[in-house]
Amino acid sequence: MNRVTRRRLIGLAGVSAAGLAAGGVGLGKALEDGAAEDTVPFYGPVQSGITTPAQDRLHFASFDVATTSRRELRDVMRAWTEASARMCAGRTAGPANATGALPPDDTGEALGLTPARLTVTFGFGPTLFDDRFGLASKRPAALIDLPPFAGDSLQAERSGGDIAVQACADDPQVAFHAVRNLARIGRGVVYMRWSQLGFGRTSSTSRAQDTPRNLMGFKDGTNNIKLEDDDALRRFVWVGDGDDPAWMRNGSYLVSRRIRMLIEVWDRATLDDQEQTIGRHKTTGAPLGAAREFDAVHADALPVDSHVRLAKTDARILRRGYSFTDGVDDRLGQLDAGLFFLAFQRDPRTQFVPLQRRLAQNDALNEYISHTGSAIFAVPPGAPAPGRFVGDGLL
């Protein structure tokens, strides 16, 4: 329990040195521990929260911009960058107020919590490139409007948006705190269009992580791109030096899909049916007919409509999804739960779109799922150092 906490780190008014000492941890010691164990650097050539080993919890929010002033939009992105860098370091969103006569510059619910490996990742939706801000000529060709897919049941109030904020942390209160404070800072210029809480990661993005299970009870993302896969990251995730537009280099493209699982139907399916549908053994995660999770997938040996067979492709994506539940959806008493799918890629036109087209048409899993939300965002490169902000190459 020697992790740095915000309270210890910032020494807010009212917390004396004696109080810190009484906590059993010196400030210097705490700082070291925190930095080593629990903190992901915010500044860098690429944004964090993409190849960062997937944290356990997610709060995702999509915002629309209410102004038509590019300057105001730029000011929000600058303020969001600074506040995010502070929060990822375990500090408050803004400096502590000198006076009680103003609203606090931090909402306070993360005081005393660790940084919990918080990352905040920003993306820009296609609608940001309409005629409001004069950005139409800068819209990347890869930032397409996603086409309709067979079986889509998309809800407008869970889809689209001008700006995405993906906050991941090992503590959900830390992720919530980040989104809530960004919403507070942006008030009047941006407003939240939709948000999604994810309670459990369904992907690993590092070889050091176990493969988690999704709400179908199966291991998900065994063959995901991992941060150790330099070649695959270059080929499939990061926008390269030769790719246009220049402001997107070292960026990526994010597709989000809210995939509701028809839990009650799935739970009545036999184990054989479930395994034939997925193409893996449920307990071990091994491909059908194999013994171990990481045994090679021989697609030809799997059922033609199994999910793993259809999802295996030469154009890979980096998945970073989370399980969600949003209560009971209607009077039928069915849980509104499933997978909030997040995937990063270099070009959705050759990666997500053909993949999802194939799945939407043939996947045996379609009997048990329904896509209820959809969005796409251009994720710009990172802010390389303080003074720069995320998106400054565009705005």
Place this chain on the structure above:
Amino acid sequence: MNRVTRRRLIGLAGVSAAGLAAGGVGLGKALEDGAAEDTVPFYGPVQSGITTPAQDRLHFASFDVATTSRRELRDVMRAWTEASARMCAGRTAGPANATGALPPDDTGEALGLTPARLTVTFGFGPTLFDDRFGLASKRPAALIDLPPFAGDSLQAERSGGDIAVQACADDPQVAFHAVRNLARIGRGVVYMRWSQLGFGRTSSTSRAQDTPRNLMGFKDGTNNIKLEDDDALRRFVWVGDGDDPAWMRNGSYLVSRRIRMLIEVWDRATLDDQEQTIGRHKTTGAPLGAAREFDAVHADALPVDSHVRLAKTDARILRRGYSFTDGVDDRLGQLDAGLFFLAFQRDPRTQFVPLQRRLAQNDALNEYISHTGSAIFAVPPGAPAPGRFVGDGLL
């Protein structure tokens, strides 16, 4: 990371002894670790999940009963008891299937996770005592229909219910898994009326725990009843030997209130306003005018309409609430977030009702909150040992 996991514990088909050894943990060792560190016993004279040191995450569900057969209802409570005892011990909800030709007896998403201090706590709502099951004469007088309170904005689809299931765990996927499997087991007899995910505890129920912060950024529940307070538990939480009905002795009464916080309004209030509203300093949690969190509250020195002054009463309750967010509530872009209030008590007529009446009429906090859901449940004593089930004294 030597904690027991379900996979290691139960040795499901397909996981060989070699596989266990490869995990670096012998089975015997894993069992010891799990039992010691991460497991709360299910069986006992009182139900767990009341004085259990509050776990970090919550999944709460309210069910209605679809049958009029008391036998079927009893069978569900027996099956729920057995499955809960298994899951709290880190096992699957049911024994592993011998055949793939049946639906699995566990949905699988908690395989590989630790028990995470899971507790499952059951309660019976007033509607269970209508004319369906012949239980009207057994309804406790203390299980009142809650009266309306000033400012209520209750939604029927977030209120009431025949049976409550409170699943608390340090891992939200473990809590979700418990509720989901109980829903699966009860299908056809009970159906889920509403459910609520809580992402962060807002109460401590042990002196060993720090006081957490709610989404207003204030420490909440500093003077909560703690499991170490034997006298207070006897006076204010447990139904006593002289209380009627006999089947409720060693039980308690649970009131749940979904309290939405008007986050955007609160975040624009000055720090002074916030502190005057609550009656405590935000950073330290100390009563206004005092220096430390646990300094005595001198109610007369606080603003007359401050929350802490009004909530200080001789009839105490044991709070066990959680922060929630359920996305954006409408086109205004406001977060639907707040406090899912849970309070256990010996008699709501003399504890929650007069307290809430006073708060609803006078609390300065009312400007910033709205009660959107409400329920009350009789929480029977625990199942003392295998073979017994929760509620067998009633059913």
